[in-house]
Amino acid sequence: MTNNKNPGRVARVCQGVALLVLMGGATAAYSDQPAPDASEIGHATNALLAFQRDGRAAGPALPVLGDTASLSYQRYLESFKHKIPESMGSPVNANGNGSSGGQSSSQSY
Secondary structure, three states, X not given: OOOOOOHHHHHHHHHHHHXXXXXXXXXXXXXXXXXXXXXXXXXXXXXXXHHXXXXXXXXXXXXXXXXXXXHHHHHHHHHHHOXXXXXXXXXXXXXXXXXXXXXXXXXXX
């Protein structure tokens, strides 16, 4: 008679060991493969950029209707009333804390 109080524990330990052995083999096989050439990676990027540049995969132009178009155009026209700042200030305050971005309050136009 054995003193094994939890027979399921032995099975779980065996499964865990088997999983580790399989993972080790898969990792070793994966690391033996050479890294892809830079030209292979660049080819995919260039193809995606060409799609974007040429508009070959673009959807149909959708109209902006009524009030939305009017408000957008008004906001666009009002943007010319403000001078473009030379810089946007520092993202770090004088006390060393970061800010939420945007212009600092000490900036003048």
